[in-house]
Amino acid sequence: MRFLAGLVACALTLSAGSAMASDITNVRFGAYETHTRIVIESETPLDSRAFTLAEPVSRLVVSFDQAGWDVPTLPNRQGEGEGLVGRFQFDGQAGAPRLVFALNSPSTVDHHFSLAPDGGGYRTVVDLAPVGATAFQQTSGFPSESRNMAQFLVENAVVSAAPPACEAVRVVIDPGHGGRDPGALARFGGGDEADVNLAAGLVLRDLLNATGRYEVIMTRDRDVFVDLYDRVEIARQAEADLFISLHADSAGDSTGPEGATVYSMNHRAVDRARSRAISQGDWVDPNRPEEVSRILVEMSLTNKESQSERFADALRTEVGRVQPLFRETAMRANFAVLIDAEVPAVLFEMGFLTNRSDARRLNSATDRRRLMQSAASAIDEHFAHCQGGGSDRYIAQNTASASSTR
């Protein structure tokens, strides 16, 4: 989640640079027969929202535009509630500071208002009333209006042009098929697709390693079966900067289709990537509004698409110098291995095992090395355009200029 971490870090930096936060000075409770009252005291008036969440545990969230914590009796930022409220804690680290209250039983926000000081501090008041389980499910959830951080991210949507990071560049090489899945079968002797893919992948690995500029991760480095989604997962866990899947095509007869094709993901693959990301735990943070998570996914997908296409162009250009291309233009497909929401990814069909000339090249150590050298050159070229301090700095610079012109 390098990309996501960069965004959130930059959002936090900027919000910290604006007005001083008003401190919460006390949190107290009143348990009544009909409701439980929560009173949050502060030095200055606080803008807040209050909503309940049913998943993963029942809780009340009171989030603030700005707020610090200065409650002398609760230095650990947590305490015990009363009535409908169990333990609570203050979270000042999230994009929007918030108080999170565990609920002892299903309840709903009955009233939520602010009061001027009357001897003490400003008061934010939340009245909770008990409800049935069904009503609780229906009334719980993140408020639908986008706010603060979401707006901030949209207004500063400069990251789609972010170049890849320069330092510790991680490249995942994915030799397609393997083990019980041979892929396209050899027709003129030599290896089946799985063997050809692996041989090429190992050459590319060695070429990249020799430069000393990359950390190379293989989805497989021997003849084993690896599930498609496990391959995606390897790239995601590695927080890879590039994923390149190696394949060999099959179509027609010995004089049929010839040459290489480079694919990036099409719209259906983007849709799959989006729903997969949303259903995945690490994109959805219960401590931030769901719409913020969705915006982050969109921004990451935009970034991934532009980087994947840029690399696909570079790869096609380099490969075209050393062997025929089946398609000279950008090609898109709905391949499962391309659908991580973050890692730029291409699928490289190196040639047709069904074509006699391609099959000869794919099985020749010399030609294979030449082809992989062209892939390595494309990777060098892709990462030559990275920014000096990595993408985080690039995002911060652009965001700073965006906010200064507002």
Ligand SMILES: [Zn+2]
């Ligand atoms: Zn294949």
